[in-house]
Amino acid sequence: MVKMMLSAFNLHVPPKILFGPGKLNQLQEEITRLGNRPLLVSGSRSFNKSDSYKELQSTFAKLNLSVATAHIGSEPSPELIDEIVTTHQDSNRDMVIAIGGGSVLDAGKALSAMLVERGSVTRFLEGIGTQNPTGRKLPFIAVPTTSGTGSEATSNAVISSIGEDGFKKSLRHDSYIPELALVDPNLTLSCPKELTVACSMDCFTQLVEGYLSTHGSSITDALALDGIRVVHRSLLRVCTDGSIIEARTDLAYGALLSGIVLANAGLGTIHGFASAIGGYFTIPHGVVCGTLMATANKMTLNSLRSQGDKTNCLQKYTNIGRICSGEEKKTDTWFQDFFTEELELLTDELAIPKLGVFGVTTDDINKIVGQTGNKYNPVRLSGSELAELLESRM
Numbered sequence: 001m002v003k004m005m006l007s008a009f010n011l012h013v014p015p016k017i018l019f020g021p022g023k024l025n026q027l028q029e030e031i032t033r034l035g036n037r038p039l040l041v042s043g044s045r046s047f048n049k050s051d052s053y054k055e056l057q058s059t060f061a062k063l064n065l066s067v068a069t070a071h072i073g074s075e076p077s078p079e080l081i082d083e084i085v086t087t088h089q090d091s092n093r094d095m096v097i098a099i100g101g102g103s104v105l106d107a108g109k110a111l112s113a114m115l116v117e118r119g120s121v122t123r124f125l126e127g128i129g130t131q132n133p134t135g136r137k138l139p140f141i142a143v144p145t146t147s148g149t150g151s152e153a154t155s156n157a158v159i160s161s162i163g164e165d166g167f168k169k170s171l172r173h174d175s176y177i178p179e180l181a182l183v184d185p186n187l188t189l190s191c192p193k194e195l196t197v198a199c200s201m202d203c204f205t206q207l208v209e210g211y212l213s214t215h216g217s218s219i220t221d222a223l224a225l226d227g228i229r230v231v232h233r234s235l236l237r238v239c240t241d242g243s244i245i246e247a248r249t250d251l252a253y254g255a256l257l258s259g260i261v262l263a264n265a266g267l268g269t270i271h272g273f274a275s276a277i278g279g280y281f282t283i284p285h286g287v288v289c290g291t292l293m294a295t296a297n298k299m300t301l302n303s304l305r306s307q308g309d310k311t312n313c314l315q316k317y318t319n320i321g322r323i324c325s326g327e328e329k330k331t332d333t334w335f336q337d338f339f340t341e342e343l344e345l346l347t348d349e350l351a352i353p354k355l356g357v358f359g360v361t362t363d364d365i366n367k368i369v370g371q372t373g374n375k376y377n378p379v380r381l382s383g384s385e386l387a388e389l390l391e392s393r394m
Contacts, residue, residue, distance in 0.1 A: 015177075018180065019252070023183065024052060039138075042070075042100050052186065075160040081111060094139070100145050101145060109140060134173075144188075185249040198287050199255070201293065203227075211265075220265040290352040321334070
């Protein structure tokens, strides 16, 4: 018998996670544990009109909290973060609570840091900043109302400046992981169908890329596989009928796991594309992931077969195919092909738009490829392969 030894690993997770339908009711006791002058960061649409938001306001009133508010209507830009910091920097806020989608949570995470750091957030962004963040911040509670980015479990906040010279860069430090991730699937019931589809594909992509990552470990593999299992069984259901709480709970669980996995294992080529494209074009992050997922995995799988697999990722593709198919007595090749074919079916069934719908053209390919990383992808795709991949989804 061959003896197998587990590899060493580090694991960064939120100090406290509350998960399950109805958990929003426990927010009151968590707030009093952390402070009494919160900055509440929320989206500007559906959640603010919901009964849950009214209950939250009632909770604040009962606790006699001094609450300030900030609304995030799109992906946070450096200008927006700087403006909110300037508005509230002298109001003695002692914590930040973000309730919303991934952009809202990223904004809250950045604000919890920059209300302490002060100055422009651009100075601390990876790749363009001139300073490293100190890691000091206000206590931060993340409450997602979508199931996509897993930002409630990560240590980075994505900041975007969209345009000809645009970028999507992270403000990152290990200490930026929220003190509390409160995940109540009930809060996702009001999420519109189009957003649900995009978030679900983002979540699924993160789990798959995290599982295949060359930077993963035995524990991130286990978490990713469990996430893949529950997300795959409920993805179509939740995108067809968003009122099914069991399906919403599966996706919320998968998104939470995807955040933990990406924070510890990193991601691959699809998210490399998403970062580059998202800096140049106004396009939902989950749409980029969803529209590229089938083609990118097929290309990676074919490269592994032709170049030789030094990372055991062919076996991982087999494992994913076995989970998604529910079959047992098939060949490895059958399971691998089943998974990529399943992704193609999902892309068609969910009617995920192509990049051209958002103004991306073949003239933009070289610019995008030049900014795209595939650091932890199982194989290093060449520039021509990346260009071919993009062109296939124009």
